[in-house]
Amino acid sequence: MDANFDWEIDVPENGLAAALRLVNGSLPSNQRSEADGDSLASLTQKSLSRKLDEALQTDLLDAADVASRARLRAAGAPHAGAWLAALPSDGLDQRLSHAEFVACLKLVLGLPLISQDSWCPRCDQILDSRCTHAMACMSSGDANRLHNELRDAVYIKCLEAGLAAEREQPNLLPEDRRRRPGDIFVPHWPGGQGVAMDFAITSPLQLAQIHDAAASELAAATAYEQVKFSDRETARKCREHGVRLLPMVAESLGGWGTEAQKAFKVLGRSLCSATGVSHGLVVAQLYQSLSVKLMRAAARSSLARAADAATSSFCAAAARAQVEIDTAEQ
Numbered sequence: 461m462d463a464n465f466d467w468e469i470d471v472p473e474n475g476l477a478a479a480l481r482l483v484n485g486s487l488p489s490n491q492r493s494e495a496d497g498d499s500l501a502s503l504t505q506k507s508l509s510r511k512l513d514e515a516l517q518t519d520l521l522d523a524a525d526v527a528s529r530a531r532l533r534a535a536g537a538p539h540a541g542a543w544l545a546a547l548p549s550d551g552l553d554q555r556l557s558h559a560e561f562v563a564c565l566k567l568v569l570g571l572p573l574i575s576q577d578s579w580c581p582r583c584d585q586i587l588d589s590r591c592t593h594a595m596a597c598m599s600s601g602d603a604n605r606l607h608n609e610l611r612d613a614v615y616i617k618c619l620e621a622g623l624a625a626e627r628e629q630p631n632l633l634p635e636d637r638r639r640r641p642g643d644i645f646v647p648h649w650p651g652g653q654g655v656a657m658d659f660a661i662t663s664p665l666q667l668a669q670i671h672d673a674a675a676s677e678l679a680a681a682t683a684y685e686q687v688k689f690s691d692r693e694t695a696r697k698c699r700e701h702g703v704r705l706l707p708m709v710a711e712s713l714g715g716w717g718t719e720a721q722k723a724f725k726v727l728g729r730s731l732c733s734a735t736g737v738s739h740g741l742v743v744a745q746l747y748q749s750l751s752v753k754l755m756r757a758a759a760r761s762s763l764a765r766a767a768d769a770a771t772s773s774f775c776a777a778a779a780r781a782q783v784e785i786d787t788a789e790q
Protein backbone atom coordinates (compact mmCIF):
# COMPACT_ATOMS: atom_id res chain seq x y z
CA MET A 461 0.00 0.00 0.00
CA ASP A 462 1.28 3.48 -0.82
CA ALA A 463 2.26 5.03 2.54
CA ASN A 464 1.46 8.52 1.17
CA PHE A 465 -2.08 7.57 0.18
CA ASP A 466 -4.61 9.94 1.81
CA TRP A 467 -7.15 7.76 3.60
CA GLU A 468 -9.55 10.66 4.40
CA ILE A 469 -10.96 8.25 6.89
CA ASP A 470 -12.98 10.89 8.74
CA VAL A 471 -15.05 11.84 5.70
CA PRO A 472 -18.39 10.01 6.17
CA GLU A 473 -18.93 9.18 2.51
CA ASN A 474 -15.41 7.82 2.14
CA GLY A 475 -15.50 4.31 0.65
CA LEU A 476 -12.63 3.05 2.74
CA ALA A 477 -14.34 4.16 5.93
CA ALA A 478 -17.48 2.31 4.83
CA ALA A 479 -15.44 -0.82 4.04
CA LEU A 480 -13.74 -0.64 7.43
CA ARG A 481 -17.11 -0.35 9.19
CA LEU A 482 -18.30 -3.39 7.26
CA VAL A 483 -15.24 -5.48 8.17
CA ASN A 484 -15.28 -4.39 11.82
CA GLY A 485 -18.98 -5.24 12.01
CA SER A 486 -18.11 -8.88 11.29
CA LEU A 487 -15.30 -9.07 13.85
CA PRO A 488 -15.28 -9.40 17.66
CA SER A 489 -14.37 -6.15 19.43
CA ASN A 490 -10.79 -7.21 20.22
CA GLN A 491 -10.05 -7.89 16.54
CA ARG A 492 -11.35 -4.63 15.06
CA SER A 493 -9.04 -2.19 13.30
CA GLU A 494 -8.63 1.40 14.42
CA ALA A 495 -9.72 4.08 11.96
CA ASP A 496 -6.48 5.96 11.73
CA GLY A 497 -4.08 6.16 8.84
CA ASP A 498 -1.07 4.57 10.57
CA SER A 499 -2.98 1.51 11.75
CA LEU A 500 -4.71 1.02 8.42
CA ALA A 501 -1.54 1.44 6.39
CA SER A 502 -0.07 -1.61 8.14
CA LEU A 503 -3.07 -3.80 7.31
CA THR A 504 -2.84 -6.37 4.54
CA GLN A 505 -5.61 -8.15 2.67
CA LYS A 506 -4.21 -11.43 3.99
CA SER A 507 -4.45 -10.34 7.64
CA LEU A 508 -8.00 -9.02 7.16
CA SER A 509 -9.07 -12.23 5.39
CA ARG A 510 -7.59 -14.31 8.20
CA LYS A 511 -9.46 -12.29 10.83
CA LEU A 512 -12.73 -12.71 8.93
CA ASP A 513 -12.12 -16.46 8.44
CA GLU A 514 -11.33 -16.93 12.14
CA ALA A 515 -14.42 -14.98 13.18
CA LEU A 516 -16.57 -17.09 10.84
CA GLN A 517 -15.05 -20.31 12.18
CA THR A 518 -15.67 -19.18 15.78
CA ASP A 519 -19.32 -18.41 14.95
CA LEU A 520 -19.74 -21.82 13.28
CA LEU A 521 -18.13 -23.65 16.22
CA ASP A 522 -20.27 -21.75 18.75
CA ALA A 523 -23.47 -22.69 16.91
CA ALA A 524 -22.55 -26.35 16.24
CA ASP A 525 -23.41 -29.50 18.20
CA VAL A 526 -20.61 -31.73 19.50
CA ALA A 527 -20.34 -33.91 16.37
CA SER A 528 -20.35 -30.92 14.03
CA ARG A 529 -17.77 -29.13 16.17
CA ALA A 530 -15.48 -32.17 16.08
CA ARG A 531 -15.94 -32.40 12.31
CA LEU A 532 -15.22 -28.69 11.82
CA ARG A 533 -12.07 -28.81 13.92
CA ALA A 534 -10.87 -31.98 12.14
CA ALA A 535 -11.52 -30.52 8.68
CA GLY A 536 -9.82 -27.27 9.71
CA ALA A 537 -6.66 -28.95 11.06
CA PRO A 538 -3.37 -27.99 9.37
CA HIS A 539 -3.11 -29.58 5.90
CA ALA A 540 -6.44 -31.43 6.27
CA GLY A 541 -7.79 -29.61 3.22
CA ALA A 542 -4.70 -30.27 1.10
CA TRP A 543 -6.68 -32.66 -1.16
CA LEU A 544 -8.59 -29.67 -2.55
CA ALA A 545 -5.34 -28.17 -3.88
CA ALA A 546 -3.89 -31.44 -5.24
CA LEU A 547 -3.30 -31.73 -8.99
CA PRO A 548 -5.94 -34.22 -10.24
CA SER A 549 -3.38 -36.41 -11.98
CA ASP A 550 -3.57 -40.15 -12.77
CA GLY A 551 0.23 -40.29 -12.92
CA LEU A 552 0.48 -38.97 -9.37
CA ASP A 553 -2.42 -41.18 -8.25
CA GLN A 554 -4.27 -38.04 -7.20
CA ARG A 555 -7.42 -38.31 -9.27
CA LEU A 556 -10.81 -38.58 -7.59
CA SER A 557 -13.85 -39.74 -9.54
CA HIS A 558 -16.86 -37.42 -9.57
CA ALA A 559 -18.67 -39.65 -7.06
CA GLU A 560 -15.63 -39.76 -4.78
CA PHE A 561 -15.18 -35.98 -4.90
CA VAL A 562 -18.84 -35.38 -4.00
CA ALA A 563 -18.62 -37.97 -1.21
CA CYS A 564 -15.50 -36.26 0.17
CA LEU A 565 -17.30 -32.91 0.28
CA LYS A 566 -20.31 -34.48 2.03
CA LEU A 567 -18.06 -36.17 4.60
CA VAL A 568 -16.30 -32.89 5.37
CA LEU A 569 -19.54 -30.89 5.53
CA GLY A 570 -21.43 -33.55 7.51
CA LEU A 571 -24.11 -33.98 4.84
CA PRO A 572 -25.96 -37.32 4.54
CA LEU A 573 -24.66 -39.82 1.97
CA ILE A 574 -27.57 -42.22 2.50
CA SER A 575 -31.22 -41.46 3.20
CA GLN A 576 -31.40 -43.02 6.67
CA ASP A 577 -29.38 -44.85 9.30
CA SER A 578 -28.92 -48.51 8.51
CA TRP A 579 -26.72 -51.50 9.43
CA CYS A 580 -23.16 -51.67 8.15
CA PRO A 581 -23.14 -54.65 5.79
CA ARG A 582 -19.46 -55.28 6.61
CA CYS A 583 -19.51 -55.38 10.45
CA ASP A 584 -23.19 -55.15 11.47
CA GLN A 585 -22.77 -51.96 13.49
CA ILE A 586 -24.95 -48.91 12.89
CA LEU A 587 -24.18 -47.22 9.59
CA ASP A 588 -25.25 -43.61 10.16
CA SER A 589 -26.53 -41.54 7.25
CA ARG A 590 -23.47 -39.22 7.38
CA CYS A 591 -21.18 -42.30 7.13
CA THR A 592 -19.23 -41.41 10.28
CA HIS A 593 -19.04 -45.16 10.96
CA ALA A 594 -17.85 -45.91 7.43
CA MET A 595 -14.82 -43.64 7.89
CA ALA A 596 -13.70 -45.71 10.89
CA CYS A 597 -14.99 -49.19 9.91
CA MET A 598 -12.08 -51.61 10.17
CA SER A 599 -13.76 -54.41 8.23
CA SER A 600 -13.01 -55.73 4.76
CA GLY A 601 -9.36 -54.67 4.83
CA ASP A 602 -10.09 -51.00 4.03
CA ALA A 603 -8.10 -49.74 7.02
CA ASN A 604 -5.10 -51.93 6.18
CA ARG A 605 -5.15 -50.84 2.55
CA LEU A 606 -5.09 -47.17 3.54
CA HIS A 607 -2.38 -47.77 6.15
CA ASN A 608 -0.19 -49.44 3.54
CA GLU A 609 -0.87 -46.73 0.95
CA LEU A 610 0.24 -44.01 3.37
CA ARG A 611 3.28 -46.03 4.45
CA ASP A 612 4.35 -46.68 0.86
CA ALA A 613 3.89 -43.05 -0.19
CA VAL A 614 6.14 -41.83 2.64
CA TYR A 615 8.60 -44.67 2.01
CA ILE A 616 8.99 -43.61 -1.64
CA LYS A 617 9.50 -39.98 -0.55
CA CYS A 618 12.23 -41.14 1.87
CA LEU A 619 13.98 -42.93 -1.02
CA GLU A 620 13.62 -39.83 -3.24
CA ALA A 621 15.22 -37.83 -0.43
CA GLY A 622 18.22 -40.18 -0.38
CA LEU A 623 17.33 -41.71 2.98
CA ALA A 624 18.06 -45.45 3.08
CA ALA A 625 14.61 -46.42 4.33
CA GLU A 626 13.39 -49.99 4.91
CA ARG A 627 9.82 -51.21 5.13
CA GLU A 628 8.77 -53.59 7.93
CA GLN A 629 12.35 -53.98 9.16
CA PRO A 630 12.62 -57.01 11.52
CA ASN A 631 14.87 -57.34 14.58
CA LEU A 632 14.72 -53.71 15.67
CA LEU A 633 14.07 -55.00 19.19
CA PRO A 634 16.47 -57.95 19.70
CA GLU A 635 14.67 -59.05 22.88
CA ASP A 636 11.42 -59.43 20.93
CA ARG A 637 12.26 -60.41 17.37
CA ARG A 638 8.66 -60.99 16.32
CA ARG A 639 7.72 -57.36 16.90
CA ARG A 640 8.14 -54.69 14.24
CA PRO A 641 7.69 -51.38 16.03
CA GLY A 642 7.97 -49.34 12.85
CA ASP A 643 6.39 -49.61 9.40
CA ILE A 644 9.37 -47.70 8.00
CA PHE A 645 12.85 -47.78 9.51
CA VAL A 646 15.33 -45.06 8.56
CA PRO A 647 18.75 -45.93 10.09
CA HIS A 648 20.21 -42.45 9.50
CA TRP A 649 17.45 -39.87 9.87
CA PRO A 650 18.68 -36.27 9.53
CA GLY A 651 20.30 -35.52 12.89
CA GLY A 652 22.02 -38.91 12.99
CA GLN A 653 19.59 -41.06 14.95
CA GLY A 654 17.64 -44.00 13.51
CA VAL A 655 13.86 -43.60 13.46
CA ALA A 656 10.99 -46.09 13.28
CA MET A 657 7.84 -44.59 11.75
CA ASP A 658 4.66 -46.25 12.92
CA PHE A 659 1.57 -45.31 10.87
CA ALA A 660 -2.00 -45.27 12.13
CA ILE A 661 -5.33 -43.68 11.21
CA THR A 662 -7.86 -42.61 13.81
CA SER A 663 -11.29 -41.03 13.60
CA PRO A 664 -11.98 -37.84 15.57
CA LEU A 665 -15.70 -38.69 15.29
CA GLN A 666 -15.54 -42.01 17.15
CA LEU A 667 -17.43 -42.01 20.45
CA ALA A 668 -14.30 -42.30 22.59
CA GLN A 669 -12.76 -39.19 21.03
CA ILE A 670 -15.58 -36.98 19.85
CA HIS A 671 -15.82 -34.73 22.95
CA ASP A 672 -12.06 -34.08 23.07
CA ALA A 673 -12.02 -33.59 19.29
CA ALA A 674 -14.85 -31.05 19.61
CA ALA A 675 -12.85 -29.13 22.21
CA SER A 676 -9.46 -29.04 20.53
CA GLU A 677 -7.90 -29.61 17.14
CA LEU A 678 -6.09 -32.93 16.52
CA ALA A 679 -7.11 -34.30 19.94
CA ALA A 680 -7.72 -37.77 18.45
CA ALA A 681 -4.32 -37.85 16.73
CA THR A 682 -2.56 -36.61 19.87
CA ALA A 683 -4.26 -39.25 22.01
CA TYR A 684 -3.26 -42.00 19.56
CA GLU A 685 0.35 -40.77 19.51
CA GLN A 686 0.48 -41.33 23.28
CA VAL A 687 -0.98 -44.82 22.83
CA LYS A 688 1.75 -45.62 20.32
CA PHE A 689 4.46 -44.31 22.65
CA SER A 690 3.26 -46.24 25.68
CA ASP A 691 1.98 -49.47 24.07
CA ARG A 692 4.16 -52.31 25.44
CA GLU A 693 6.76 -49.63 26.30
CA THR A 694 7.67 -49.46 22.63
CA ALA A 695 9.15 -45.96 22.71
CA ARG A 696 11.39 -46.78 25.68
CA LYS A 697 12.56 -50.08 24.19
CA CYS A 698 13.33 -48.40 20.85
CA ARG A 699 15.29 -45.69 22.67
CA GLU A 700 17.41 -48.31 24.43
CA HIS A 701 18.46 -49.57 20.99
CA GLY A 702 19.25 -46.11 19.64
CA VAL A 703 16.01 -45.77 17.66
CA ARG A 704 13.41 -43.02 18.03
CA LEU A 705 9.79 -44.06 17.62
CA LEU A 706 7.80 -41.68 15.41
CA PRO A 707 4.04 -42.20 15.60
CA MET A 708 2.71 -41.09 12.21
CA VAL A 709 -0.95 -40.63 13.08
CA ALA A 710 -3.48 -39.31 10.57
CA GLU A 711 -7.06 -38.37 11.32
CA SER A 712 -9.67 -39.73 8.91
CA LEU A 713 -10.57 -36.19 7.75
CA GLY A 714 -6.99 -35.48 6.69
CA GLY A 715 -5.13 -33.89 9.62
CA TRP A 716 -1.83 -35.27 10.89
CA GLY A 717 -0.54 -35.40 14.48
CA THR A 718 2.23 -33.06 15.56
CA GLU A 719 4.87 -35.84 15.54
CA ALA A 720 4.12 -36.61 11.90
CA GLN A 721 4.08 -32.90 11.02
CA LYS A 722 7.56 -32.51 12.49
CA ALA A 723 8.78 -35.59 10.60
CA PHE A 724 7.35 -34.28 7.31
CA LYS A 725 9.15 -30.97 7.84
CA VAL A 726 12.47 -32.81 8.28
CA LEU A 727 11.76 -35.11 5.32
CA GLY A 728 10.93 -32.00 3.29
CA ARG A 729 14.36 -30.53 3.96
CA SER A 730 16.04 -33.73 2.67
CA LEU A 731 13.74 -33.75 -0.37
CA CYS A 732 14.55 -30.10 -1.01
CA SER A 733 18.31 -30.85 -0.93
CA ALA A 734 17.96 -33.93 -3.13
CA THR A 735 15.65 -32.46 -5.78
CA GLY A 736 16.34 -28.73 -5.73
CA VAL A 737 12.62 -28.06 -5.36
CA SER A 738 11.73 -25.53 -2.64
CA HIS A 739 10.95 -26.84 0.85
CA GLY A 740 7.51 -25.25 0.84
CA LEU A 741 6.55 -26.93 -2.42
CA VAL A 742 7.82 -30.45 -1.61
CA VAL A 743 6.06 -30.41 1.77
CA ALA A 744 2.84 -29.06 0.22
CA GLN A 745 2.93 -31.78 -2.47
CA LEU A 746 3.55 -34.46 0.17
CA TYR A 747 0.53 -33.35 2.19
CA GLN A 748 -1.60 -33.13 -0.97
CA SER A 749 -0.70 -36.68 -2.00
CA LEU A 750 -1.42 -38.09 1.48
CA SER A 751 -4.59 -36.03 1.87
CA VAL A 752 -6.02 -37.41 -1.39
CA LYS A 753 -5.33 -40.97 -0.22
CA LEU A 754 -7.04 -40.33 3.13
CA MET A 755 -10.11 -38.65 1.69
CA ARG A 756 -10.44 -41.10 -1.22
CA ALA A 757 -10.32 -44.02 1.19
CA ALA A 758 -13.02 -42.42 3.35
CA ALA A 759 -15.15 -41.76 0.25
CA ARG A 760 -14.74 -45.29 -1.13
CA SER A 761 -15.48 -46.87 2.24
CA SER A 762 -18.64 -44.77 2.56
CA LEU A 763 -19.83 -45.32 -1.01
CA ALA A 764 -19.25 -49.09 -0.83
CA ARG A 765 -21.13 -49.46 2.45
CA ALA A 766 -23.93 -47.18 1.28
CA ALA A 767 -24.32 -49.27 -1.91
CA ASP A 768 -24.29 -52.56 0.03
CA ALA A 769 -26.82 -51.20 2.54
CA ALA A 770 -29.09 -50.08 -0.30
CA THR A 771 -28.84 -53.51 -1.96
CA SER A 772 -29.62 -55.28 1.35
CA SER A 773 -32.58 -52.98 1.93
CA PHE A 774 -33.90 -53.60 -1.61
CA CYS A 775 -33.49 -57.40 -1.25
CA ALA A 776 -35.29 -57.34 2.12
CA ALA A 777 -38.15 -55.30 0.63
CA ALA A 778 -38.38 -57.66 -2.36
CA ALA A 779 -38.46 -60.69 -0.05
CA ARG A 780 -41.23 -59.11 2.04
CA ALA A 781 -43.22 -58.34 -1.11
CA GLN A 782 -42.84 -61.96 -2.33
CA VAL A 783 -44.08 -63.27 1.04
CA GLU A 784 -47.13 -61.00 0.78
CA ILE A 785 -47.85 -62.24 -2.78
CA ASP A 786 -47.43 -65.88 -1.72
CA THR A 787 -49.74 -65.33 1.29
CA ALA A 788 -52.40 -63.67 -0.86
CA GLU A 789 -52.33 -66.53 -3.39
CA GLN A 790 -52.88 -69.22 -0.74
Ligand SMILES: [Zn+2]
Nearest residue numbers: 580582583597
Ligand atom coordinates in the same frame (compact mmCIF):
# COMPACT_ATOMS: atom_id res chain seq x y z
ZN1 LIG B 1 -18.71 -51.37 9.53
